[in-house]
Amino acid sequence: MITGTVKFYNDQKGYGFIRPDDGSKDVFVHATALERAGIRGLAEGQKVTFDTAEDRRTGKVAVNNIQPA
Structure with a gap:
């Protein structure tokens, strides 16, 4: 698994971006990924x-x- 920090997340729009700790390109995160993991928001x-x-x-x-780290 990759470790990162939430750069931006908009609950109303249901998406955001995570910055990986290894310095690679930011990764898109959608509300459906949170729902599958049982997470309410970031x-x-x-x-x-x-x-x-x-x-x-x-x-x-x-x-x-x-998952929360």
Whole structure:
């Protein structure tokens, strides 16, 4: 799993971005990933661990499995 910090998350819009600790490109996170993990929301600066997966429709990489760190 990858460790990172929540850069931005908008509860109303249902998406945000996480900055991986290894300095790689920010990763998109959607509300559905939080729902699958049983998480109600994310706060800016919150530490998390996550896996990524490629979206079959768009081909973009997004958070797939997320947990508070």
